[in-house]
Amino acid sequence: MSLLRRMLTRGLLPGQLQRPPVAGARCLCSSVTRLDGAQQDSAATSTSPVNLSYDVFDGKDDAVPLVFLHGLFGSKSNFHTIAKSLVQRTGRKGRNCTLSSQVLTVDARNHGSSAHSPMLTYEAMTNDLKHLLNQLHIGKCVLIGHSMGGKTAMATALSQPSLVERLMVVDISPAPSADRTLPMKDYINAMKEVNIPSNIPRSSARRVAENQLRDHVKLESVRRFLLTNLVEHEGHYSWRINLEAILNHLPDLMGFPQFDTPYEGPTLFLGGSNSEYISSEDYPEIQRLFPYGDVLYIPDASHWVHADKPLDFISTVITFIQS
Structure with missing residues (x-):
């Protein structure tokens, strides 16, 4: 091509x-x-x-x-x-x-x-x-x-x-x-608000997280990409990326x-x-x-x-x- x-x-x-x-x-x-x-x-x-x-x-x-x-x-x-x-x-x-x-x-x-x-x-x-x-x-x-x-x-x-x-x-x-700072901030805030019950199967946890992200992350492809960061440890689910550091340094990252x-x-x-x-x-x-x-x-x-x-x-x- x-x-x-x-x-x-x-x-x-x-x-x-x-x-x-x-x-x-x-x-x-x-x-x-x-x-x-x-x-x-x-x-x-x-x-x-x-x-x-x-x-x-x-x-x-x-x-x-x-x-x-x-x-x-x-x-x-x-x-x-x-x-x-x-x-x-x-x-x-x-x-x-x-x-x-x-x-x-x-x-x-x-x-x-x-x-x-x-x-x-x-x-x-x-x-x-x-x-x-x-x-x-x-x-x-x-x-x-x-x-x-x-x-x-x-x-x-x-x-x-x-x-x-x-x-x-x-x-x-x-x-x-810099014009991309706002949507990135929305993604991070949406991820921070995700609340997943403990001790549920990973597939169920992903569905719960995706449903909670849906209102702020409209594109399915972006939601699926963000969900690659969902990890489980002893029955509890969390994000493996450092959301606070990313949020605090968005101006640096966008510049x-x-x-x-x-x-x-x-x-x-x-x-x-x-x-x-x-x-x-x-x-x-x-x-x-x-x-x-x-x-x-x-x-x-x-x-x-x-x-x-x-x-x-x-x-x-x-x-x-x-x-």
Whole structure:
């Protein structure tokens, strides 16, 4: 399927994408490093890094790894299917092999199984990622981030360019998105008001939670996405994400830090044609900060590009790695 292409400075991708087969891969390891209780509170000082949970999928240790960062309310599992397919595709032997890379999917602080902290800024999340890469002895990576994760990826590339060989930003730009603060606040307040009886089956708990969210979260797809954060512990249900920290830092999350020095590595902004998160009004700021960047759109995709069009998304990632 062809993409609607808008080139800023130079072309990185051919206009026609080939759809790869989606195949499974084995998850080598999962590091769950969430802090509990007082440890979580003490981890919150300033922008000190917290421990991040991550999964690693098959690949050669000596190849440049791909690192995926999820969006707000998401988790590392959002990219598991994509990671498995990429490992299978890029790990092939033969003329069409691109890279035989490890693929990492990472939980941001206050999300998934990663540590909680009252601090939730892009400076803090960049420090977390730098800390994780140092722990894993990764000196350079291909960084791929969606939405909030895309802003973390951009901030990392701009502040730590030696860590990022290539940058792919999925359906977000460095331009502020303050107009989206109100609906996000409504989602959080609705989640905080959910009250689920104890000791009921998980399927029943999900139905109860969805019914309570319905008045404030109109789109079924968004409700289902938020419900991926519902967890059970000893018969009691709660949200695994840190709603208070997200609510308190919505202005930070909807904004973007100021940078004066551009990132000069290969960069791709990949948007959904049905999304408004990357608009032509953002192009001057994109070009200022990412002078070797392209902007592409996948037809009929919403903000969740990788979920709506996974095969086109995978093809784009592979082509970007090859270029």
